[in-house]
Structure formats: C-alpha cells, structure tokens
Amino acid sequence: xxxxxxxxxxxxxxxxVLVVPFxxxxxxxxxxxxxxxxxxxxxxxxDLAEQFIDRTTEVVDEHLKSYLSIPQSLxxxxxxxxxxxxxxxxxxxxxxxxxxxxxxxxxxxxxxxxLTTGEGLGAARYDGKTIVIDDxxxxxxxxxxxxxxxxxGNRTQVNARWTWNNFSESWYIQPIAAGKxxxxxxxxxxxxxxxxxxxxxxxPMYDSQNRLLGMIATDIHxxxxxxxxxxxxxxxxxxxxxxxxxxxxxxxxxxEKPFVLVNQQIRRLKAIDSSDQIIQNIARHLQTINGFxxxxxxxxxxxxxxxxxxxxxxxxxxxxxxLDWLVVVSVPEDTFMAQINANTRTTxxxxxxxxxxxxxxxxxxxxxxxxxxxxxxxxxxxxxxGNLDQxxxxxxxxxxxxxxxxxxQMAGQLxxxxxxLEKSKEELEDRVEERTTELKNALGELQRTQSQVIQSxxxxxxxxxxxGVAHEINNPVNFIHGxxxxxxxxxxxxxxxxxxxxxxxxxPAAEIQTLAEDIDLEFLQEDLPKILSSMKVGTxxxxxxxxxxxxxxxxxxxxxKSVDIHxxxxxxxxxxxxxxxxKPEQPEIEVIKDYGSVPLVECYAGQLNQxxxxxxxxxxxxxxxxxxxxxxxxxxxxxxxxxxxxxxVDSKWLEIAIADNGVGISQExxxxxxxxxxxxxxxxxxxxxxxxxSYQIITEKHGGKLECLSTPGKGTEFIIQIPLGLKADEVV
Numbered sequence: 068x069x070x071x072x073x074x075x076x077x078x079x080x081x082x083x084v085l086v087v088p089f090x091x092x093x094x095x096x097x098x099x100x101x102x103x104x105x106x107x108x109x110x111x112x113x114d115l116a117e118q119f120i121d122r123t124t125e126v127v128d129e130h131l132k133s134y135l136s137i138p139q140s141l142x143x144x145x146x147x148x149x150x151x152x153x154x155x156x157x158x159x160x161x162x163x164x165x166x167x168x169x170x171x172x173x174x175x176x177x178x179x180x181x182l183t184t185g186e187g188l189g190a191a192r193y194d195g196k197t198i199v200i201d202d203x204x205x206x207x208x209x210x211x212x213x214x215x216x217x218x219x220g221n222r223t224q225v226n227a228r229w230t231w232n233n234f235s236e237s238w239y240i241q242p243i244a245a246g247k248x249x250x251x252x253x254x255x256x257x258x259x260x261x262x263x264x265x266x267x268x269x270x271p272m273y274d275s276q277n278r279l280l281g282m283i284a285t286d287i288h289x290x291x292x293x294x295x296x297x298x299x300x301x302x303x304x305x306x307x308x309x310x311x312x313x314x315x316x317x318x319x320x321x322x323e324k325p326f327v328l329v330n331q332q333i334r335r336l337k338a339i340d341s342s343d344q345i346i347q348n349i350a351r352h353l354q355t356i357n358g359f360x361x362x363x364x365x366x367x368x369x370x371x372x373x374x375x376x377x378x379x380x381x382x383x384x385x386x387x388x389x390l391d392w393l394v395v396v397s398v399p400e401d402t403f404m405a406q407i408n409a410n411t412r413t414t415x416x417x418x419x420x421x422x423x424x425x426x427x428x429x430x431x432x433x434x435x436x437x438x439x440x441x442x443x444x445x446x447x448x449x450x451x452x453g454n455l456d457q458x459x460x461x462x463x464x465x466x467x468x469x470x471x472x473x474x475x476q477m478a479g480q481l482x483x484x485x486x487x488l489e490k491s492k493e494e495l496e497d498r499v500e501e502r503t504t505e506l507k508n509a510l511g512e513l514q515r516t517q518s519q520v521i522q523s524x525x526x527x528x529x530x531x532x533x534x535g536v537a538h539e540i541n542n543p544v545n546f547i548h549g550x551x552x553x554x555x556x557x558x559x560x561x562x563x564x565x566x567x568x569x570x571x572x573x574x575p576a577a578e579i580q581t582l583a584e585d586i587d588l589e590f591l592q593e594d595l596p597k598i599l600s601s602m603k604v605g606t607x608x609x610x611x612x613x614x615x616x617x618x619x620x621x622x623x624x625x626x627x628k629s630v631d632i633h634x635x636x637x638x639x640x641x642x643x644x645x646x647x648x649x650k651p652e653q654p655e656i657e658v659i660k661d662y663g664s665v666p667l668v669e670c671y672a673g674q675l676n677q678x679x680x681x682x683x684x685x686x687x688x689x690x691x692x693x694x695x696x697x698x699x700x701x702x703x704x705x706x707x708x709x710x711x712x713x714x715x716v717d718s719k720w721l722e723i724a725i726a727d728n729g730v731g732i733s734q735e736x737x738x739x740x741x742x743x744x745x746x747x748x749x750x751x752x753x754x755x756x757x758x759x760x761s762y763q764i765i766t767e768k769h770g771g772k773l774e775c776l777s778t779p780g781k782g783t784e785f786i787i788q789i790p791l792g793l794k795a796d797e798v799v
Contacts, residue, residue, distance in 0.1 A: 131384060138268035167190045237251045253266050315335050362381050375399050678764050689783065727784075742759065
C-alpha cells in the first residue's frame with residue numbers, strides 16, 4: 068500500500084502567530100491614543116489661548132474705560148461748577164487750591180483752564196510726584212509763573228517763569244472747533260523734570276449766561292498706561308500694547324519706552340519701528356492687511372516671531388469723546404504647549420514601556436499556551452511513527468476513554484470556573500460602577516467646595532478691603548464734618564460783623580469800597596453760607612456711605628450674634644445705589660420697603676449681607692435686561708420695581724422676601740437656580756456660584772429656607788426664612 072504525504076507549504080510557528088498580531092494591535096492602539104491625545108491637547112491649547120486673550124482684553128478694556136473716564140468727568144464737574152457760579156475763575160488763588168485738591172484726589176498729570184482773555188491757571192504734577200501751580204497772564208513772554216506749594220496747596224515760591232499762549236495750543240483750539248468735549252492730540256515735551264507725554268481731555272466752559280469763558284482741560288500721563296500693562300500677567304514673553312490708528316505707539320507692557328529723544332526733543336515711535344521684535348512683527352503684519360485703520364472689529368490671527376508661534380488679537384477701542392485706539396494682545400504658544408509637549412513625551416515613554424512589557428508578557432503567555440500543544444504534538448508524532456509500545460496495541464481504547472474522560476472533566480471544571488468567573492466579573496463590575504459613582508459624586512462635591520471656598524475667600528478679602536477703605540475715609544471725613552459746624556458758626560459771626568460794620572459805617576473809605584466791589588461782597592455774603600451748607604450735606608452723605616460699607620463688610624462682626632436685619636438690607640442698597648439711580652437710558656429703579664416689626668436675629672451678619680447682595684444684583688440685572696427691550700417712555704409707564712418685605716411667620720421664623728418685576732425665570736431654570744455653576748447670564752458675566760452659595764448660607768449655616776417663585780414675563784421673588792432664637796451650636 069502506498070503512503071500519501073501532504074505537500075509541504077511555508078508555515079509559521081504557533082508562538083509567532085500568537086505574539087506578533089498581539090504586539091501589532093497594542094502598538095496601533097497606543098499610537099492612535101497618543102496621536103488623538105496630542106491633537107486634543109492642541110485644540111485645548113487654542114481654546115485656552117482664546118479665553119486667556121479675551122480675559123486679558125476685558126481687563127484692559129475695563130481699565131481704559133475707568134481710567135480715561137476720570138478726566139472727562141472731572142472736566143464736566145468743574146465746568147458745571149463754574150457755570151453755576153460755585154467756582155469763580157477770577158479768584159485765582161482759590162481756584163488754584165481747588166485744582167490742587169483734585170490733583171491730590173486723582174492720579175492725574177494736569178488740571179487747568181485757559182480763558183478767552185489769554186489768561187489761565189492750572190495744577191500740575193510734571194515729575195509724577197510734586198504738585199505745582201501754573202498761573203499765567205495774557206501778556207506774552209515769560210507770562211507764566213510756576214509756584215511750589217505746601218501740604219495745604221498754598222503757593223510758597225516761584226520755581227520758574229516761561230512763556231505760554233492759550234491760542235496756539237491744541238487742547239484750547241480743538242474743542243472750540245468741535246464745539247463739544249473731546250480728546251486733544253497727544254502732547255509731548257522734554258521738561259527739566261523729564262519726558263512729558265500726555266493725552267488731554269478738554270471741553271468749553273461757559274458762565275451762567277452761557278457766554279464762552281474759555282477751555283478746561285485735564286491731562287493723564289501715558290506712562291501710567293504702560294505701568295498698568297506691565298502689571299498684567301501675560302506670561303514671560305507675552306505682550307500687550309496700545310497703538311493709534313496711524314501706527315504710533317501709545318503704551319506697552321514691555322520695557323521699551325514709546326518714544327526716543329532726538330536733539331533733546333521727544334519723537335514718538337511708530338510700532339513698526341519698535342525695537343521690540345514682537346511689536347514690530349505684529350505691526351508689519353497689520354500693515355499687510357490694509358493697515359491699522361482697516362481694523363473695525365475684533366481680529367485674531369497667528370504669527371511666527373523669532374521661530375515662535377504667537378496668538379494675536381487686535382481689538383478697536385473707542386469712546387464717545389473721539390479716542391480711537393487699537394488694543395493688541397500677543398501670547399506665545401509655548402506658554403500653553405510646554406506642558407502639552409512634556410505630557411506627549413511622557414506618553415511616548417509610557418507607550419514604549421507598555422510595548423516592552425506587553426512583548427515580554429506575550430512571549431511568556433504564548434510559551435505557556437504552546438507547551439501543552441507541543442506535548443500533544445510530540446505524542447501524536449510518536450503515535451504516528453508507531454512508537455506506541457505495547458500499551459498502544461493493548462490499551463489504545465482505554466487511553467482514548469481516559470483522555471475523553473479527562474477532557475470531559477476538564478470541560479466541566481472549565482465551565483464551573485467560567486461560571487464563577489463570570490459571576491465574579493459581574494460583582495466586580497457592579498462594585499466598580501458603584502465606586503465610580505461615589506468618586507464622581509465626591510469629585511463634584513470637591514469642585515463645589517473648592518469654588519465655594521474661593522468665593523468665600525474673595526468675599527472675605529473684599530470685606531476686609533471695604534472695611535479698610537471705609538475706616539481710612541471715616542477719620543478725615545469725620546474731622547471735616549465736625550469742623551464744618553465751627554466753620555459755619557465762625558462764618559456767620561464774621562458776616563454779622565461785616566453787616567454791623569456796614570450799618571454803622573455806610574460810607575467806607577474808597578479803598579474798602581473798591582475791594583468790596585472787586586470781591587463782589589454782596590454775592591459772597593449770600594453764597595458763602597450756601598456753600599457751607601452744601602459741604603455739610605456732602606460730608607453727611609459720605610458718612611452714610613462709609614457707615615453702609617462698614618455695616619455691609621461686617622469685618623468686626625464675623626461671629627454669630629444678634630443684628631438688625633433691616634440695617635444689613637439698608638447697607639446693601641446703599642452700596643448698590645449707583646445701579647438703582649436713574650441713567651440716561653432708563654429711569655430710576657424704585658425700591659419699595661415693606662418692613663414689619665421684627666426682632667433682632669441671631670445670625671452670621673456678613674454672610675447674610677452676601678445673600679442680600681447676590682439676590683439684589685440678580686434682580687437689578689433682570690430689570691436692566693427687561694429695560695433693554697423697552698423705550699424710555701414704556702419704562703416710565705411700567706416702572707422697574709424691587710419690593711423688599713420683612714415679617715415674622717408663626718412666631719418662629721423671620722421671613723425676608725425680595726421681588727422684582729423683571730423678565731422672570733422659566734420653570735426649567737427654576738429647578739436648577741441653586742445648582743453650582745448654573746447661570747443664565749452671558750459668558751464672563753456670571754460664575755454660577757452666587758445663588759448656590761446663598762442657598763448654602765441660608766440652609767446650612769442658618770438652618771433656614773430659600774425659595775424661588777417666578778412667572779416668566781412678570782418677575783421673580785426670592786423668599787428667605789431664618790429661624791428665630793437660633794444658637795451657634797445648632798448650625799453648621
């Protein structure tokens with residue numbers, strides 16, 4: 068009989084077949100995970116860079132609005148005072164001291180007036196520290212006297228004489244041509260005290276009969292803007308700078324000054340000529356896209372400078388007085404990518420280590436799997452070769468039965484083992500799922516606690532700051548307020564003395580008569596008591612505001628104690644008065660108080676004030692949002708109102724209800740209003756923690772209740788209930 072052998076083809080060892088696909092799968096999975104991780108990191112960096120730049124831009128915008136509004140507001144106040152006759156431009160000494168006082172109160176460079184007669188007067192801080200008074204006449208050539216002053220604003224000595232002509236200065240000419248308040252062009256001068264670069268806000272001033280008296284101007288030194296930009300945390304190689312529409316630098320966060328000295332004359336730098344490579348490259352790029360003047364909206368792009376990629380954002384900044392600047396923020400990609408690259412390298416190293424470990428484990432695993440099969444193979448070959456000994460011939464069926472039984476037993480054991488393993492797996496999955504849920508809940512609670520701690524720390528720091536400022540203001544205001552009584556009495560005595568003198572000496576000497584006419588004695592006798600009364604009213608108002616700030620901050624009442632709840636509400640309303648009063652675009656928000664007879668309540672006063680502040684601010688936001696959809700007349704017909712009601716409920720609870728007639732809250736949002744991080748406000752305006760923290764303060768800190776009742780389109784009411792007779796050891 069012929070024996071047929073199968074044809075031989077190329078075959079791979081079982082160990083290679085088991086190991087190689089396993090390694091290929093691991094390598095492919097690790098590579099794909101690493102690549103996706105890197106791309107997600109890049110995408111996250113882009114989002115983070117945009118958020119960082121937007122946040123920086125908002126900070127710069129808020130500072131510019133705040134800082135640059137001071138000169139125009141101060142000009143309006145001074146022009147109104149002159150128009151009403153409160154300030155007399157002829158009384159140069161008093162006017163000089165008035166401007167000196169304003170220079171003390173504000174971080175400005177110059178405040179002054181130029182009259183149509185060619186005369187003028189101003190207070191200046193040329194060296195950034197010392198205040199001097201300039202007084203000039205209409206006759207040119209050395210017509211200006213610069214006086215040193217003492218700590219009361221009195222002139223002590225002449226420091227310098229120089230020539231000044233109102234009619235050749237832009238701050239005087241440009242407002243006349245415009246017929247309204249404007250910003251003049253930036254003025255530069257190389258003074259003995261150092262370089263002087265300022266922006267001048269000026270406006271026409273008129274007397275009580277609306278006749279033009281001249282111009283009033285207030286200057287700010289542009290170096291102050293550079294100092295602010297340097298204070299921003301824009302990473303080590305980031306840059307923020309301001310530039311005019313013609314490309315001239317105004318200020319930057321770098322160390323380079325926005326000007327150079329040429330023959331002892333100041334020449335302002337163009338951004339494209341800056342020695343700062345970042346500013347220079349950004350300026351060149353902006354010129355390639357139709358120049359600085361073509362940027363009318365937020366423009367962002369990426370730019371490579373000295374081999375580094377930068378995220379750049381150029382934003383137009385304008386105000387109603389004619390300023391038209393560009394704010395440019397540049398942040399290097401390295402600021403965000405350094406950690407991503409480090410993580411990528413770590414991921415690659417871990418992947419390589421995992422690949423090595425998987426290879427070793429694959430070899431050992433395949434060896435462990437292949438050995439029994441090789442033994443069976445060897446036995447099969449031995450049996451195939453006929454090496455059965457005598458047992459094969461005599462016991463071949465018995466061995467098959469034994470092998471069959473062994474396989475059956477092994478199959479049974481494997482089934483039991485897999486069943487037990489499956490059960491263990493299900494139990495393990497349940498435990499893992501339960502543990503994962505616990506960890507998620509713990510993580511969420513940790514995040515909420517962290518945010519609440521941060522918010523509490525912020526409110527604590529703010530309370531300390533408010534209390535400190537109130538304390539520092541309180542002493543000098545009380546001093547002024549207390550002495551005003553004596554000044555008023557002395558003034559009345561002096562005026563009575565003058566009247567008595569006029570009664571018994573109706574025909575005084577010619578020199579006395581002339582002086583009386585020069586100083587307008589009759590007007591002075593009539594107006595001086597009014598000025599003192601106005602000052603008294605003003606100091607009383609400041610004392611009320613200081614008291615409200617101290618009551619709100621409660622820096623000296625952080626413990627659990629009895630307080631008058633109405634006092635805390637009043638203090639909060641006083642602080643929010645600037646948002647409640649009438650504005651050009653909307654009438655005053657009316658606050659209706661329906662206070663019941665309530666006893667003192669044991670509570671954490673500072674934390675309750677925070678709750679009042681959060682609810683009242685939300686109410687004002689809702690009313691302002693509703694008013695944006697209405698005309699001024701419609702708002703007057705249906706005025707914005709906030710109603711505050713206090714009462715005692717069932718002799719056990721103190722109830723405070725705060726309601727508004729704003730836009731209201733939908734039923735869906737009412738269910739989530741006290742959830743952490745939930746907010747209906749635009750991005751950047753709310754953190755979503757205010758109402759959550761308020762809910763915790765009322766329910767956990769005071770064992771009370773906080774409810775929200777709202778009807779969309781009609782308004783919202785928050786009801787606070789705090790138990791009376793609460794003890795400190797009964798709350799968290």
